[in-house]
Amino acid sequence: MTNSSEHELLREGEISSAGTSLSHAEVEVLVAGRFGRKPFCTVEDWVIFHVDESPESLAKVRATGLEPMFMYAHCVIHDGHGRFPPGGWVRSTLCKSFDGVCLFETRNTVYVLVGKGREMTASLKTIFGLC
Numbered sequence: 001m002t003n004s005s006e007h008e009l010l011r012e013g014e015i016s017s018a019g020t021s022l023s024h025a026e027v028e029v030l031v032a033g034r035f036g037r038k039p040f041c042t043v044e045d046w047v048i049f050h051v052d053e054s055p056e057s058l059a060k061v062r063a064t065g066l067e068p069m070f071m072y073a074h075c076v077i078h079d080g081h082g083r084f085p086p087g088g089w090v091r092s093t094l095c096k097s098f099d100g101v102c103l104f105e106t107r108n109t110v111y112v113l114v115g116k117g118r119e120m121t122a123s124l125k126t127i128f129g130l131c
Helices: 004-011 024-035 055-063 124-129
Strands: 014-016 040-051 069-079 103-105 110-114 117-122
Touching (some): 024 040, 040 055, 040 124, 069 110
Parallel strands (some): 040 110, 040 117
Antiparallel strands (some): 014 117, 040 069
Protein backbone atom coordinates (compact mmCIF):
# COMPACT_ATOMS: atom_id res chain seq x y z
CA MET A 1 0.00 0.00 0.00
CA THR A 2 1.34 3.44 -0.87
CA ASN A 3 1.65 6.15 1.73
CA SER A 4 -0.17 9.45 1.16
CA SER A 5 2.84 11.33 -0.25
CA GLU A 6 3.50 8.53 -2.75
CA HIS A 7 -0.18 8.50 -3.68
CA GLU A 8 -0.07 12.27 -4.35
CA LEU A 9 3.08 11.85 -6.45
CA LEU A 10 1.32 9.27 -8.58
CA ARG A 11 -1.59 11.64 -9.19
CA GLU A 12 0.78 14.19 -10.72
CA GLY A 13 2.11 14.03 -14.25
CA GLU A 14 0.59 14.34 -17.65
CA ILE A 15 -2.76 12.64 -18.10
CA SER A 16 -2.61 10.27 -21.02
CA SER A 17 -5.51 9.53 -23.31
CA ALA A 18 -4.01 6.08 -23.80
CA GLY A 19 -5.49 2.96 -22.31
CA THR A 20 -8.16 0.62 -23.53
CA SER A 21 -11.82 0.01 -22.86
CA LEU A 22 -11.85 -3.45 -24.49
CA SER A 23 -13.60 -6.33 -22.76
CA HIS A 24 -11.53 -9.12 -21.20
CA ALA A 25 -12.33 -11.42 -24.14
CA GLU A 26 -11.23 -8.73 -26.62
CA VAL A 27 -8.02 -8.17 -24.64
CA GLU A 28 -7.24 -11.90 -24.78
CA VAL A 29 -7.59 -11.88 -28.57
CA LEU A 30 -5.50 -8.70 -28.93
CA VAL A 31 -2.65 -9.99 -26.73
CA ALA A 32 -2.62 -13.46 -28.32
CA GLY A 33 -2.49 -11.90 -31.78
CA ARG A 34 0.51 -9.72 -30.97
CA PHE A 35 2.38 -11.69 -28.29
CA GLY A 36 1.32 -15.33 -28.63
CA ARG A 37 1.10 -17.13 -25.31
CA LYS A 38 3.03 -14.54 -23.31
CA PRO A 39 1.38 -13.93 -19.89
CA PHE A 40 -0.62 -10.75 -19.58
CA CYS A 41 -1.96 -8.67 -16.73
CA THR A 42 -4.71 -6.06 -17.03
CA VAL A 43 -4.32 -3.00 -14.79
CA GLU A 44 -5.99 0.33 -14.14
CA ASP A 45 -5.03 3.55 -12.39
CA TRP A 46 -1.59 3.29 -13.96
CA VAL A 47 1.51 5.45 -14.38
CA ILE A 48 4.26 5.07 -16.96
CA PHE A 49 7.58 6.30 -15.63
CA HIS A 50 10.29 7.53 -18.00
CA VAL A 51 13.58 7.10 -16.15
CA ASP A 52 15.44 10.32 -15.37
CA GLU A 53 19.10 9.33 -15.52
CA SER A 54 22.21 10.39 -17.40
CA PRO A 55 22.31 9.90 -21.17
CA GLU A 56 25.07 7.33 -20.66
CA SER A 57 22.93 5.27 -18.27
CA LEU A 58 19.95 5.43 -20.61
CA ALA A 59 22.13 4.32 -23.53
CA LYS A 60 23.30 1.28 -21.54
CA VAL A 61 19.69 0.25 -20.95
CA ARG A 62 18.81 0.68 -24.62
CA ALA A 63 21.89 -1.35 -25.62
CA THR A 64 20.26 -4.36 -23.89
CA GLY A 65 17.20 -4.04 -26.12
CA LEU A 66 15.05 -2.46 -23.41
CA GLU A 67 13.60 1.00 -22.92
CA PRO A 68 14.21 3.04 -19.72
CA MET A 69 10.55 2.96 -18.72
CA PHE A 70 8.58 1.27 -15.96
CA MET A 71 4.85 0.86 -15.37
CA TYR A 72 3.21 1.09 -11.95
CA ALA A 73 -0.48 0.36 -11.38
CA HIS A 74 -2.55 0.93 -8.27
CA CYS A 75 -5.02 -1.77 -9.24
CA VAL A 76 -4.58 -5.17 -10.86
CA ILE A 77 -7.77 -6.21 -12.61
CA HIS A 78 -6.71 -9.66 -13.81
CA ASP A 79 -3.47 -11.61 -14.00
CA GLY A 80 -3.74 -14.69 -16.17
CA HIS A 81 -1.09 -16.54 -14.18
CA GLY A 82 -2.27 -15.48 -10.73
CA ARG A 83 0.99 -13.74 -9.81
CA PHE A 84 -0.70 -10.50 -8.75
CA PRO A 85 -3.97 -10.50 -6.75
CA PRO A 86 -6.97 -8.55 -8.06
CA GLY A 87 -7.06 -5.12 -6.43
CA GLY A 88 -3.35 -5.24 -5.59
CA TRP A 89 -0.62 -3.04 -7.00
CA VAL A 90 2.16 -3.96 -9.42
CA ARG A 91 5.38 -2.38 -10.66
CA SER A 92 6.90 -3.72 -13.86
CA THR A 93 10.46 -4.38 -14.78
CA LEU A 94 12.07 -2.44 -17.66
CA CYS A 95 10.03 -1.99 -20.82
CA LYS A 96 10.66 -4.11 -23.88
CA SER A 97 8.02 -2.37 -25.98
CA PHE A 98 5.15 0.07 -25.58
CA ASP A 99 2.61 0.66 -28.33
CA GLY A 100 1.81 4.14 -27.02
CA VAL A 101 -1.78 3.15 -26.31
CA CYS A 102 -2.38 0.20 -24.00
CA LEU A 103 0.21 -2.57 -24.40
CA PHE A 104 3.30 -2.28 -22.18
CA GLU A 105 5.58 -5.29 -22.65
CA THR A 106 8.40 -6.45 -20.40
CA ARG A 107 10.55 -9.54 -20.92
CA ASN A 108 8.04 -11.72 -19.05
CA THR A 109 4.66 -9.99 -19.15
CA VAL A 110 2.37 -7.83 -21.25
CA TYR A 111 0.58 -5.23 -19.14
CA VAL A 112 -2.72 -4.14 -20.63
CA LEU A 113 -3.44 -0.57 -19.54
CA VAL A 114 -7.15 0.03 -18.96
CA GLY A 115 -8.63 3.51 -18.96
CA LYS A 116 -6.70 6.74 -18.74
CA GLY A 117 -3.40 6.85 -16.91
CA ARG A 118 -0.46 9.15 -16.41
CA GLU A 119 3.07 9.53 -17.68
CA MET A 120 5.87 11.18 -15.78
CA THR A 121 9.63 11.32 -15.49
CA ALA A 122 11.19 10.10 -12.25
CA SER A 123 14.50 8.91 -10.84
CA LEU A 124 15.14 5.23 -10.22
CA LYS A 125 15.18 6.00 -6.50
CA THR A 126 11.62 7.33 -6.72
CA ILE A 127 10.42 4.46 -8.92
CA PHE A 128 11.92 1.74 -6.72
CA GLY A 129 10.76 3.55 -3.59
CA LEU A 130 7.15 2.79 -4.47
CA CYS A 131 5.66 -0.09 -2.55
